[in-house]
Amino acid sequence: MTIAELPALTVPSTRLLDTLPVAIIGAGPVGLAAAAQLIERGIDVVVFEAGASAGASVAAWGHTRLFSPWEYLVDEAAGRLLDQTEWHAPAAKKLPYGRELVDEYLLPLAATPELAPRIRYSSAVTDVSRQGMDRTRSSGRAATPFLLRVRSNDGISEHLARAVIDASGTYNSPNGLTASGLAPRHLDGIRDHVAPGLPDVLGVDRARFAGKHTLVVGAGHSAANTLLKLAILASEDDRTTITWAIRGPSPIRAYGSSNDELEARGRLGDSVHELVRQQTIALLDGFEIDNLGPTPNDRVVVRGRRRGTNTMIEVDQVVNATGFRPDLGMLREIRLSLDDVVEAPRALAPLIDPNHHSCGTVYPHGVAELAHPEPNFFIAGMKSYGRAPTFLLLTGYEQVRSIADELAGNHAAARRVQLVLPETGVCSTTTADEIPGPASACCS
Template structure:
């Protein structure tokens, strides 16, 4: 998929377009800057790290030494940056305030970042996906929604680092919204609500159901249990569609220590009765009960059943938004929706998350020359993405665009070992209540540090 002929002058003079001003998008801009490329960063939000700010209260599993891209650090150091202590675990808010915002404000990057610029579609100039002639030598066109209206931007290459936070997996175990979801929408919450902070009043004293078996779910469960303990009221129920929550098993071998401890903390609360675990629950329908409660229904090991609660936290993971890329020639795995060469390395059905190794353009390339998915979006529906992995991805992409194929394929990054996924998760993976529900932007957050049963639904 490598085009060896020199680019036409008109194409070579165009910028590289980066979608998203999160950690990976800004790292891509820094890497490209070091190699002399002009870049434009198109960010849908009002500021850098807009998605991270949605879970600003959550503390990350990784310490600062694993959260800063090397090229970004060099730009910041030149600007007199006061680097955070390497061993500290920052919150999402601290990641933005101490790293992303200063990086976006550097003299080198600030002029290239365009906020409130949502990419609606990416294509080739005057060429839909069916047209082959001179395709690799034709500029990309990005259609962008801005405050001034819809406009188009031309680019020589595109790096889509827009993440997956805006496209969470539905509540239904079949990958769809359950029937009746519109009737209870006001009582549904996305992953990682600020239970002990801004959202405290909403959850205090309430019966809350958390759906999902990943680290976002576990973090929220810990916060809800703490809130119930502090207020002396409230019930916390945890629903998964698998037979056991393998992903948050509390593995002592996890080099990200706080991530390894997360599972043991949650399971202790299950054993003590502060959290009720409901397994093998396949949600397919919801409705408003007569008393105003939310009735969540589905198949269980004992047939049709239901839970009646006040609030539902949907921590079922995320998926990539691919509609905007419909006119590009992508080669995606049919299961996890990641680049086909990358998918076997990250598919939770095949191996432990700890076996994923750093990768670059060799695994990220598509038939669409000079187009790359990077960061969380490159993982499709797969879990356990670390920022260091994304930084290595964009370093490799930058070297490839600069013509240094050898450097692009030389991967030397060492990632922390993790034992939080296992080989026996089976059909529980990827989806509502799946074993490996995706986390927010960096997939590495940690939240703050009661008995119920399913109601039988005969005849439903």
């Protein structure tokens, strides 16, 4: 429904709402799972995807292998849609690359007869509001349709919806490189020297890093992934050097646990730890970056403090693996209840605070924890976790299953949240067996 077709509110509001679809923002794994769950319950949907195809953000890190196997990557309702086609489920225990997740799951799912007509590609949602109401108006709000403004190749259009699920993710909203969370003051002068998290070090980005000194900033799995790939590159080109900067006093989060139920994830941490011990990676712990800027010789100077002492390092490339944050700009007219620290829904935030939880200790949750003061508006998937780095796909699938039951009127089922996860969770990054030599050995 485009702006030219928007109906005036002259019919009873409840009747109008019943004729409208649920709008889903994002055609990634969680957005498509939401669509499958709703369609299974007889609820119409429209999916707006900013990219040119389903899973566009996943495709951006398609060179990365997940350490969660296929059995944890397929939503149940999505699987039932795919089972009606000629799709063959991948081997349950296989660890796919991101590009395989797209090619073997997301693209076939988006092409099913049930979903294909409902997905609008190259359609970026820029604003969400209520028809004829900004966030300050309360009377009749719950019975008023949502209004989504969408930018596409055809220009700007507006669409109505009975409910909205924002599953747009956070991949395009990285955290800042500085300890203050702000962008470097001289970012324009070094933009060509700063890479986003998960660059394709051994593929299309190889020339950018080969024979160079790279600083990887961040203590999570994206940082560990990049460090492992750079270590391979350094074994092939001994001019390549690697420095790893973290703000905290210890990289224990990246090292992980030898007791991890997901073997590949455990080996990941062991491998990074061994590379630091071998001094293949120079660890700069306790380093708080104040600013980055260009040098006369076309490099980057990074200035900060380490244990109270001014510290400076000069490098050729910087990888920003500091994590992501939600882009909330398009939700300015929506009534949100977000935690002041992690920017997740207020009831969810205590369950995912990274100061207390790892990827495997987050309690399963659903519509009760995801609710906002805005009726029938939900943030799901990675974006629901705000700045917390602990999101896992299975949790996102359970989120949208719960939301779908709520929108279908099955409120009791929506609050029966049940999910069995591996002991330490299901996250994604490259497996350690891609590192040659001693670094691939398991170490305690």
